Amino acid sequence: MENVTFIGSRGVELAGILDLPDGEVKTYAIIAHCFTCNKSYPAVARVAKALTDQGIGVFRFDFAGLGQSAGNFTESTFSADVDDLVAASEWMQSQGRTVELLIGHSLGGAAVLAATERIPTVKAVTTIAAPSDPGFVAKQLADQVKNIGEQGVVETIVAGHTVLIGAPLIDDLQSQSSHIQRIQNLPAPLLIMHSPADTVVDVRHANVIYRHAPMPKSFVALDGADHLLTHPATGRWVARIIAAWASAYVGA
Numbered sequence: 001m002e003n004v005t006f007i008g009s010r011g012v013e014l015a016g017i018l019d020l021p022d023g024e025v026k027t028y029a030i031i032a033h034c035f036t037c038n039k040s041y042p043a044v045a046r047v048a049k050a051l052t053d054q055g056i057g058v059f060r061f062d063f064a065g066l067g068q069s070a071g072n073f074t075e076s077t078f079s080a081d082v083d084d085l086v087a088a089s090e091w092m093q094s095q096g097r098t099v100e101l102l103i104g105h106s107l108g109g110a111a112v113l114a115a116t117e118r119i120p121t122v123k124a125v126t127t128i129a130a131p132s133d134p135g136f137v138a139k140q141l142a143d144q145v146k147n148i149g150e151q152g153v154v155e156t157i158v159a160g161h162t163v164l165i166g167a168p169l170i171d172d173l174q175s176q177s178s179h180i181q182r183i184q185n186l187p188a189p190l191l192i193m194h195s196p197a198d199t200v201v202d203v204r205h206a207n208v209i210y211r212h213a214p215m216p217k218s219f220v221a222l223d224g225a226d227h228l229l230t231h232p233a234t235g236r237w238v239a240r241i242i243a244a245w246a247s248a249y250v251g252a
Contacts, residue, residue: 006091008064008071009083015039015068016061016088019048026055026251029101030088032081032108033060034129034228035137036163038067043105043228046235047128047242054243055251056101059092074153074166078111078134078173085115093121100124100250102188103242106201106227110134113209114182124249126191126242129227131201132208133180138173141165180212189216191245193238200227218245 002018017039029051033044039060048058063081065073089099100123104112109130116122131137153166190213194206203221210219220241225234 006061006088008069008080009087010064010071010080012064012069012071014061014064014070014084014088016059017048019052019058019060021052021055021057024055025057025097027100027246028057028059028092028097029103030085030092030099030112031058031060032085032102032104032111033063033066034106034108036066036073037105037108038062040067041228042230042232043128043235046229046232047103047105047239050236050239051243054239056243056246057097059088059097059099061088072166074164075168076166077168077171078107078114078176080172081108081111082114082118085111086118089115089119089121101242101246102126104128104130105229106130107134107137110176110179113186114176114179116186116188117182122188124191124246125186125188126193126246127206127209128193128222128229128238129195129198129201130192130205130209132183132205132212134173134176135179136201136205138170141170180208183209183212184214186213189249190218191242192217192219193222193241194219195222195225195227197224198227 004016008014039062062069064071065076102112103126105128109127194203196203
């Protein structure tokens with residue numbers, strides 16, 4: 001495990017972790033964490049570490065204003081996160097590590113779907129519990145942020161912890177009307193993973209993504225899992241499935 005930093009799309013220093021296999025590296029992946037989470041969130045860390053057991057090097061980083069990355073989360077946006085995914089792939093390329101696989105959890109899944117067309121080296125994409133529309137997150141927060149227009153920022157609880165949400169984020173989430181078109185034009189094979197028991201992002205979102213995505217595409221029901229993949233065995237299971245599926249497309 002290597003702790004690294006790189007400069008994101010807005011000139012902010014972002015903190016990342018590069019997890020490497022003990023032996024030969026078959027390919028490299030980037031994992032995008034969920035909304036208000038960070039690179040060390042258990043689900044992300046477990047999937048990353050389990051992927052290294054399958055010979056995949058994994059880069060995970062904190063989006064601006066979260067974890068150890070610089071920046072102010074109240075000024076962050078979904079579009080900026082997508083730009084930072086592109087910046088992360090460019091940094092990896094500058095280190096001689098070509099990213100062929102993108103993985104995103106929850107809103108991070110929507111972000112990798114948006115970033116894929118801008119990272120020409122990507123050969124496969126996986127979403128885990130992803131919403132079919134980034135605007136869904138803004139709708140979920142509607143009651144908590146209804147006064148955000150007056151204040152510009154509001155305090156709310158997301159995933160069990162208190163965060164400050166800024167108006168730029170809500171406005172940007174609501175402006176992602178072209179997201180379905182991105183899915184329709186996705187230039188890489190797609191694996192959609194979602195739990196039928198997800199109470200945060202309903203599994204119907206997976207159906208929408210699957211319906212609009214071009215072939216080749218696959219769906220795996222994460223039976224018994226919750227949205228945050230809190231059970232330790234779930235992350236390892238998810239990683240084994242991703243590695244087996246992706247082996248048809250990456251590392252050649």
